[in-house]
Amino acid sequence: MTENGATRKLTFVQAINEGIRQEMERDPTVIVMGEDVAGAAGKAHLGFIDHFGGSFGLTKNLIQKFGPERVRDTPISETGFIGAGVGAAATGLRPLVDLMFVGFVGVCGDQIFNNAAKMHYMFGGKVKLPLTIQCQTGAGHGSAAQHSESLYALFTHIPGLKCVVPSDPYTAKGLQIAAIRDDDPVVVFQSITLMGMNFDVNVPEEPYTWPIGKARVAREGKDITLVGIGYTTQVCLQAAGELAKRGHSAEVVDLLSLSPLDEETILGSVRKTRKAVVVDEDYPRCSVASDIAALVGEQAFDVLDAPPKRLTAPHASVPYSPVLEALHVPSKERVVEAALSVLK
Amino acid sequence: MATTTVRGTIAKQKLIWMYETMVLIRRFEEQARREQDSGRLRGTHSAIGQEAVPVGICAHLRDDDFVLGNHRSHHHCIAKGVDVNEMMAELLGKVTGTNRGKGGTMHIADMNKGMLGANGVVGSNIPVATGVGLSARVRKTDQVSVVFFGDGAAQQGSLHESLNLAAIWKLPVLFVCENNRYAESTPFEYSVAGGSVANRAAGYGIPGVTVDGQSVLDMYEVGGEAVRRARAGEGPTLIEAQTYRYFGHYGADNPLGYRTKEEQEFYMAKDCIARMRKHLVENKFATEAELSGIDKKCTDAIVAATKFGVDSPFPKLDELTTDVYIKYP
Numbered sequence: 213m214t215e216n217g218a219t220r221k222l223t224f225v226q227a228i229n230e231g232i233r234q235e236m237e238r239d240p241t242v243i244v245m246g247e248d249v250a251g252a253a254g255k256a257h258l259g260f261i262d263h264f265g266g267s268f269g270l271t272k273n274l275i276q277k278f279g280p281e282r283v284r285d286t287p288i289s290e291t292g293f294i295g296a297g298v299g300a301a302a303t304g305l306r307p308l309v310d311l312m313f314v315g316f317v318g319v320c321g322d323q324i325f326n327n328a329a330k331m332h333y334m335f336g337g338k339v340k341l342p343l344t345i346q347c348q349t350g351a352g353h354g355s356a357a358q359h360s361e362s363l364y365a366l367f368t369h370i371p372g373l374k375c376v377v378p379s380d381p382y383t384a385k386g387l388q389i390a391a392i393r394d395d396d397p398v399v400v401f402q403s404i405t406l407m408g409m410n411f412d413v414n415v416p417e418e419p420y421t422w423p424i425g426k427a428r429v430a431r432e433g434k435d436i437t438l439v440g441i442g443y444t445t446q447v448c449l450q451a452a453g454e455l456a457k458r459g460h461s462a463e464v465v466d467l468l469s470l471s472p473l474d475e476e477t478i479l480g481s482v483r484k485t486r487k488a489v490v491v492d493e494d495y496p497r498c499s500v501a502s503d504i505a506a507l508v509g510e511q512a513f514d515v516l517d518a519p520p521k522r523l524t525a526p527h528a529s530v531p532y533s534p535v536l537e538a539l540h541v542p543s544k545e546r547v548v549e550a551a552l553s554v555l556k
Numbered sequence: 557m558a559t560t561t562v563r564g565t566i567a568k569q570k571l572i573w574m575y576e577t578m579v580l581i582r583r584f585e586e587q588a589r590r591e592q593d594s595g596r597l598r599g600t601h602s603a604i605g606q607e608a609v610p611v612g613i614c615a616h617l618r619d620d621d622f623v624l625g626n627h628r629s630h631h632h633c634i635a636k637g638v639d640v641n642e643m644m645a646e647l648l649g650k651v652t653g654t655n656r657g658k659g660g661t662m663h664i665a666d667m668n669k670g671m672l673g674a675n676g677v678v679g680s681n682i683p684v685a686t687g688v689g690l691s692a693r694v695r696k697t698d699q700v701s702v703v704f705f706g707d708g709a710a711q712q713g714s715l716h717e718s719l720n721l722a723a724i725w726k727l728p729v730l731f732v733c734e735n736n737r738y739a740e741s742t743p744f745e746y747s748v749a750g751g752s753v754a755n756r757a758a759g760y761g762i763p764g765v766t767v768d769g770q771s772v773l774d775m776y777e778v779g780g781e782a783v784r785r786a787r788a789g790e791g792p793t794l795i796e797a798q799t800y801r802y803f804g805h806y807g808a809d810n811p812l813g814y815r816t817k818e819e820q821e822f823y824m825a826k827d828c829i830a831r832m833r834k835h836l837v838e839n840k841f842a843t844e845a846e847l848s849g850i851d852k853k854c855t856d857a858i859v860a861a862t863k864f865g866v867d868s869p870f871p872k873l874d875e876l877t878t879d880v881y882i883k884y885p
Contacts, residue, residue, distance in 0.1 A: 243694060281694060287724070292717030295683020296690050299701070302672060303622065303691040322714075326677050327684055335665040335673060336656030337879035371880045395882045425885025472885035 227381035231388035246310030250275035253285035290320035329372030357529035379445035386422030425472035433463035451547035599807030601628035608828035610635035612775020629674030644865035679712030689727035708739025728786035754796035769797030
């Protein structure tokens with residue numbers, strides 16, 4: 213709340229931007245690198261500066277404050293600059309690198325999976341890598357197969373990476389700061405859909421962290437647990453409202469962290485409600501949704517009234533045509549439908 | 557001629573250090589082959605023949621400069637001052653190893669000595685080294701980052717991206733290609749368009765130097781200028797050191813499946829240690845007896861390293877899942 217008690221509202225983008233700016237103010241070793249993280253690189257003397265501030269404005273206004281030494285526009289060289297982030301992290305900096313769309317991992321997976329994730333372990337713990345990789349995710353924007361993925365599972369699978377997914381402006385700022393301060397490599401998945409939503413959520417001005425590895429109960433209920441990840445948490449909350457109208461009390465668990473996974477909060481909720489639907493906009497095979505369904509099946513089988521249900525994207529790339537794309541993302545209606553099928 | 561000038565000014569102590577370090581590497585690698593043959597060690601990539609490349613460069617480096625290697629990196633580690641006891645223990649998977657037995661031959665690292673790791677993925681460490689140079693620059697130190705990679709890695713896109721980044725940002729990085737003529741069994745002549753790695757530097761507007769990698773004095777000279785440039789903020793240098801690996805790519809690989817005996821003999825006749833020995837004796841920096849004393853010292857050091865490694869304990873079994881993260885959750 214602000215001093216007069218009003219909610220301090222920020223957009224998802226503003227909250228992330230504020231978190232980055234505050235960490236850069238606090239810690240001179242924090243640098244930002246990526247394609248067009250400012251824009252118009254090297255042309256400040258001609259009056260051109262900060263044209264983009266990141267493709268989604270996440271790093272807007274940083275170059276004016278911190279200069280081009282710490283806010284580095286890179287050529288289109290994901291392998292080059294993410295690898296450089298690894299080397300810089302190993303030798304005294306705390307880099308934030310912006311991969312842009314998560315699918316671009318396809319051109320630099322080696323640096324993330326073979327170096328960032330493994331160096332601490334394969335060097336026997338003798339190097340630390342305080343590297344943050346942020347990337348933008350999600351379908352629904354007419355960008356088709358290569359610019360609309362989530363790929364949570366791909367990163368969560370790898371030992372050595374931490375993976376976090378904010379679901380609103382409050383968690384976005386807290387997780388952004390937590391990721392930058394963390395001494396392990398952290399991947400932050402930033403939903404493009406959340407960037408366009410309005411939230412009635414208070415975002416404190418002072419820096420704060422949301423602990424990596426902690427889920428939260430975003431809405432309490434007693435009849436069924438809906439598990440959301442990032443944007444799908446919002447879908448679950450909408451569905452819970454709809455279910456309430458039909459007399460069902462749904463609890464929404466907002467994962468926030470995929471690795472580490474807060475098993476306690478998930479299982480605590482499921483033990484209470486005895487039913488679970490996991491809603492994930494990532495592909496279904498070997499997914500986080502499958503992982504959680506397995507967790508619930510193994511650890512809470514004795515209390516379950518019904519098998520855990522997964523509601524995910526289909527095993528298909530994201531299509532362009534709006535009528536098809538709309539089907540790819542789990543919707544409120546489909547969550548309600550899935551919940552009702554478990555409740556009956 | 558610049559060559560004479562630089563060579564004439566190398567302190568005797570430095571010359572002896574270079575000779576001794578090359579011999580120590582060779583003894584280490586010979587022992588690694590023995591351990592491999594005995595079955596205690598599951599195969600390594602031998603650097604025998606390539607000793608002069610990192611030794612000539614590392615002679616200019618401080619402990620707080622960084623070296624990054626590749627899958628064939630024992631010589632980089634020793635040249636950067638990593639302890640051979642800990643290296644041998646690492647090869648044997650022991651907890652006293654540089655990496656507590658978790659990395660092995662392809663991942664040896666020692667941050668205290670500025671060895672930021674060998675790396676098993678070809679071309680993978682080149683961008684990382686660029687970031688080390690960036691870090692030195694942002695932290696406003698005069699540290700230098702050196703990455704060694706092979707002629708095989710020079711065909712990876714990571715080199716292009718890194719040379720470009722280092723050039724536009726003028727980073728203090730030495731890109732050192734150890735052209736040993738074969739990527740596994742694929743010949744340089746087959747895989748390198750244009751016939752030169754060093755010539756590619758022109759495209760980035762940075763110096764590209766081809767050097768006899770079997771001459772430690774030539775390596776020293778080229779390395780000296782590249783390190784000077786880097787420390788002075790003048791940017792990166794691409795060095796192509798032409799060298800030769802005496803053994804196969806890995807373990808028991810027989811190189812006679814892709815190269816002739818005559819070719820091997822041609823390069824082995826230019827052996828870096830034999831040439832340096834000759835130079836030291838002819839120019840009266842050392843006597844044969846003194847050099848034999850150094851040889852014996854190196855042999856003894858490797859015998860001791862092997863005993864240290866063999867006698868050391870394996871890691872405790874709970875180390876399987878430690879060091880994955882600093883903190884989790």
